[in-house]
Amino acid sequence: MTAIDNTEELRQSVRAWLTENVPGDWRQAMTGVDQELFVAAQKEWFGKLVEAGFATPHWPEGWPGGGRSLAEQKVIYEEIARADAPRLILYFVSLYHAACTVIECGNQEQRDKYLPGILRGEIWCQGFSEPNAGSDLASLKTKAIRQGDKYIINGQKIWSTMAQYADRCLLLARSDSSGPPQAGLTYLLVDMKSPGISVRPIDQITGDDEFAEIFFDDVEVPACDLVGEEGQGWAVAQATLASERGLTLVELSLRMQHSLSFLTKAMQQQGVSDDATFKRDLGAVITQVDAACALADSYLQKRIDGTEAVGDASLVKLYYAKALREYTRLGRRISGYSGLFDTAPMRGATQETGNWALDFMNSYNWSIAGGSNEIQRNIIAERMLMMPREPKTWRWGDK
Template sequence: MSEALDSLRQEVRDWLAIHAPKDWRGQSTSEAAFLELQRSWFATLAKAGYAVPHWPENWPGGGRSLAQQKVIYEEFARADTPRLLLSFMSTYHAASTLFEWGSEEQKQRYIPRILEGEIWCQGFSEPGAGSDLAALRTRAERKGDVYVVNGQKLWSTMGQFADQCLLLVRTSSEGVKQAGLTYLLLDLKAPGVTARPIHQIHGDEEFAEIFLDNVEIPVADRLGEEGQGWAVAQSTLSSERGLTLLELSARMRGALWRIGDLIRANGRGEDAGVLRDFGRLASKVDATCAVADQFLANRIAGEERVGDASIVKLAYSRTLREFTSLGLRIGGLEAQYHAPITFGGGMETGNWMADFMNSYAWTIAGGSDEVQRNIIAERLLGMPREPKNWFVKEGAA
């Protein structure tokens, strides 16, 4: 197996030496350039069989083992290729959910279009339902062969560019909140749909809010049964758990040279304090990669526990903040100047102020650090659940 993985690694490395985009960071400073690069790079990977190694084996490049997927992601990180942000929701969340819950007609209709470049987004979170998805209020009322949907979705990654949306809606208010949810597939070009980008403080527009005004969705575009949306959504949310963080950790390790170059460029090579902090950071980055590797090893061995992915997520988000913070500090005043962001460049681009601000998003996205700690404490360590009504008003009995 080791020889086979080494052979695959060399194969991917040789292919990337020829096909990896050159100087893409310098070119990806506008939305139009970002979209063009993302689409062309995905098409190149799909043709070569590297776009969807996690798909079943009857799809081009699919059927790869977890160990093989790890090799491919590590080589992409080593070559500093563009992250597939535009197609990420499509190839992971949408495809995995369709493979598990879709009818044969739905699979034949949607899966090939994803491989052809169709973009999907996720319509789960709402202004009053973020971490608690069961509190969502977007309403879907069935009228004959269609659902009529009204409501608003928030923080939909790449939603302004998407063609389709994985939509979680409420079809009933009876019983527990989770029991009233239904999962629909939404055509974002349907009448009554409005998608607006959310402008972030560092200049990116990675997310969108989606407004639904009497939008009609065919009942045929429902995944699972009515009221089964919570179970379908859990499949969506677990579709890429851990593997993405393994790739991101490898990318962070591969970007340590940016801080090393910054130390030399700013004449801090003899500064004992800076060298100490850099050494500590390098150790933490290596430790984060080791945690991600152990997570994958547990999954391959069938020993993954609920909460293991939370350990990786927590380790990565905290180390990323230290990585960008050190770069910002060593860079001095010049590093604090505003500069155009690199769209799709990840969280360690060398644009230190933008990277620093973006790193804080990772302590929230995909479940905040507090949520991850609760999962680890309750599901791994067996500690008692946090009381829901822990706050007692002053003077209360």
């Protein structure tokens, strides 16, 4: 699809395409199904978006749909949210974390090797967090030891989304322990079919198994799959995490805004549409959701204008997590006793499914995912407000 300078023309084009192609009744079809059917549906939807050029508008020019301005990308994501299209949860790491890391930090050989594979449907997962190194990535223990033209990997990763279906992994491992915690980390692209890798899905309290553990036992990774320089993986990891900002926050906020009707529908079903307390609380939630959308929109405009400052993304992420929590909490309260029971999960949706018990539990994910609320507050305090840095935490054995 060729670039359209006029964003309104682009909007109408995207809207028409989505009207014709968004899977009908996908929410009902993806409720209570097993992961295999969900994966098949995601692959089919991904293929359609790639062909239309709407999966990769953030990629450079020359790739399908690539080279679009941020303003054009924003239009595409706004329309996808408005159309209530399925989220590409299976391909989120592939399209953003993997692609943007390889584009920004990889070499030409890696771009030529891995980007076409993503467009063909290769699935990537992220191997950052560990059992004792979640938000504190600097304390990770997985080892990457250089032996000639390869690295030998030993260790464990956890909370890796859809790792059980992944073809490749973005791996952050420790190659040197002699310096500061952030030093000595090395970033590798790993073939998940390599001998020595085992994956174990995690059964969650929600009934889903979205996350998995990955175990590495003497796994060999070619040195040509090193991204950046050995020991400089911390900087590469920051580029990976930065890739999900901006448009993702705009899309998520808009999806929540478009799902406010779930709350009014729940009030009608429970016969409390005229209840003064619920009407007051609904008004408060609508205000918070609208504010989250306004913050995300303002942040993206700063990126478009080149005026983005450190901490701007943290403000949006922190407020989105708060608004989502209040949204799902109100839905649970409105639904009364029925809102205390979890029914089958809806795959391919965000945290606005109308399954209020599940939505409320899942809202806590956003207090952690993409950097915990505590980390976001530290960034805002230290790097925006220039307050004193948080004191170093004393650990047993420190002198």
